Amino acid sequence: MATQRLSLQTPQGMQFGVFEGSAVTPQRVEVGKLLGNAFNTIEQRVTNYNEKLSALDAAFSKMRETLPNDEETLKWFDGYQQKYKDQIKAFADNYDYGTAINMAIRAGGDAVNSAEYTGRKRYYAEREEWVDALEKRGDLTSRDKDYWKRHYPQAYEDVKDASGKIIGGNHFEAPTPIKSIDWEDAIKSADENVAEDVQGNESSSSYTDDYGGRSSGSSRVTRKKPLSKLIQGLREYMGKNPQIGKQFDVAYAELKDDYDDLIKERDNFAKGTPEYDNAQMELNLFLERVGSKNGGLPDKASWFEYKVTNSEYAKLHAYENVQQGSQSSESHETKGSVLVDKQAAANLDFYNRTHPQPGATEPEQGKNRNKTINLGYGGEIEVPGIVVDE
Numbered sequence: 001m002a003t004q005r006l007s008l009q010t011p012q013g014m015q016f017g018v019f020e021g022s023a024v025t026p027q028r029v030e031v032g033k034l035l036g037n038a039f040n041t042i043e044q045r046v047t048n049y050n051e052k053l054s055a056l057d058a059a060f061s062k063m064r065e066t067l068p069n070d071e072e073t074l075k076w077f078d079g080y081q082q083k084y085k086d087q088i089k090a091f092a093d094n095y096d097y098g099t100a101i102n103m104a105i106r107a108g109g110d111a112v113n114s115a116e117y118t119g120r121k122r123y124y125a126e127r128e129e130w131v132d133a134l135e136k137r138g139d140l141t142s143r144d145k146d147y148w149k150r151h152y153p154q155a156y157e158d159v160k161d162a163s164g165k166i167i168g169g170n171h172f173e174a175p176t177p178i179k180s181i182d183w184e185d186a187i188k189s190a191d192e193n194v195a196e197d198v199q200g201n202e203s204s205s206s207y208t209d210d211y212g213g214r215s216s217g218s219s220r221v222t223r224k225k226p227l228s229k230l231i232q233g234l235r236e237y238m239g240k241n242p243q244i245g246k247q248f249d250v251a252y253a254e255l256k257d258d259y260d261d262l263i264k265e266r267d268n269f270a271k272g273t274p275e276y277d278n279a280q281m282e283l284n285l286f287l288e289r290v291g292s293k294n295g296g297l298p299d300k301a302s303w304f305e306y307k308v309t310n311s312e313y314a315k316l317h318a319y320e321n322v323q324q325g326s327q328s329s330e331s332h333e334t335k336g337s338v339l340v341d342k343q344a345a346a347n348l349d350f351y352n353r354t355h356p357q358p359g360a361t362e363p364e365q366g367k368n369r370n371k372t373i374n375l376g377y378g379g380e381i382e383v384p385g386i387v388v389d390e
């Protein structure tokens with residue numbers, strides 16, 4: 001097989017051009033400057049990033065001021081703000097400061113407008129308004145106020161949609177607080193609806209002395225109303241006035257709170273220790289004050305009867321078979337212009353009869369004379385112008 005050779009021939013009428021190279025002058029590359037510019041850019045972004053984080057921290061601080069200081073809320077808020085910061089930090093750790101900065105800018109607005117935060121903020125504002133109104137109530141004691149705040153604490157719950165996303169929260173709800181019962185006022189008011197239980201007799205007497213002076217008096221002895229009637233009367237009164245019944249319920253609930261607190265205080269210490277014994281003594285004194293008969297908290301019915309029985313009103317109006325006292329009146333009349341002690345008049349009469357004035361007739365004795373009279377109990381008086389017979 002014949003070998004064919006490739007020959008390059010210039011086609012007829014074609015000429016090759018001549019290429020001439022250009023001269024290139026080598027330039028020194030300043031690597032340090034390039035790296036410096038790069039580091040400056042990174043440093044600027046880090047500075048910007050830190051500034052945005054500081055601004056975000058300030059925004060979170062303002063949000064924090066709108067929430068209460070209880071342990072549960074503090075724990076929630078720490079986790080809430082950390083969630084945003086962790087997302088931002090993840091990009092910064094990968095040197096994606098641009099994204100980190102943008103997220104920090106958005107995070108402030110997202111956090112303050114999220115349903116998770118706004119639901120809590122609204123709930124706590126509702127309860128704070130209720131507490132403020134409670135504190136301003138002049139008809140409630142500090143004990144009453146503590147009771148209501150204790151039994152209606154913060155109890156926020158997130159509200160979620162079907163997918164589990166938080167879309168809001170519950171509302172704070174509580175009744176209008178009422179004061180605990182005023183026992184004296186309640187018993188008195190109830191007693192006005194209970195018929196009087198007056199038993200006994202009435203007596204009167206009169207006396208006329210030798211000089212025409214008259215005295216008279218009367219007394220009425222009654223029994224006081226039985227306690228059973230006052231107790232039953234208050235029960236009926238509460239039945240007709242549900243508000244009084246609610247006040248009693250509040251009072252008993254406060255009593256139970258006090259009892260439970262004393263039990264917890266005692267049980268913080270080991271039996272046999274001085275602290276335990278002191279706490280037990282406080283508990284015993286409390287039980288004595290509330291009429292305990294078995295070493296425990298009285299039930300509502302027993303405490304009700306104890307409070308009525310030991311009220312000041314009952315001490316004055318409700319002890320059975322105790323003489324209420326005598327209501328007496330006394331009057332004096334004399335046939336003359338001067339009223340004197342009856343004993344002094346008797347002494348004067350005796351003196352006149354045994355010491356007649358010279359020259360005076362019998363009817364004139366004892367008339368218009370000044371005499372020093374022995375009152376019969378260690379004192380003397382001068383009685384002018386005694387008129388004992390006219």
